[in-house]
Amino acid sequence: MKTMSKFNLIRLRLLQPLASLLNTLSRPRGGTALANILAATFENGRETLQVDPSVTLPVASKWLLYERGSSIYYAKLADGGAGAASMPLGPSPDSPYQLGDLLTVDRLGANVGTLFGWSAAAITVDHLVVSSGNGLISDATTVANGTYWVVGRATATVAAANMQISYVPCLPYLLTVTGGMFTLPANPL
16 A cells, blocks of 8 residues: 655645635626526525515515425415415525515425424424415314325424414325324325
8 A cells, every 4th residue: 555755745735725715716706696596506405496476475474384386496385275286395484575586495304403384273282284375384183174285293382373383394295184084195296
């Protein structure tokens, strides 16, 4: 096995910071970020998207659930509710106020720890929470019959609607509620 000479070792240690500096200086700066470029931005469990131009603004609050909009580059409030066709992406810590705004979405199933949301009604600790429309979440044990997207499990109890709640997120999956009983659909996705 060949060992490095002191000269080569010193040269290597001097060149590494220079290579890092050159990499930093060669990155493009300024300009406008386009939505199609941002669609690929996915770091630390977060995705950056643009507000769907077909939605009504302003959005009422931070930490509402979002789903894909009219294209893969857009996000809109999760429809939720019984029979919701679109899978929720996750909540956003942003509160966009105009069309074209960019927002960060904390992707469900890609984050460690708890996320926040807003209740559509009372939610009990440790119960499954589902997307229930307008970006809100509901307790799976209190929703009407239908198929819902499960987004996590509540870490606290809230007594009414429009209260902020934390929950442990999961990869969204469909759950059918019939007479208070839960079943997975035959073809969940």
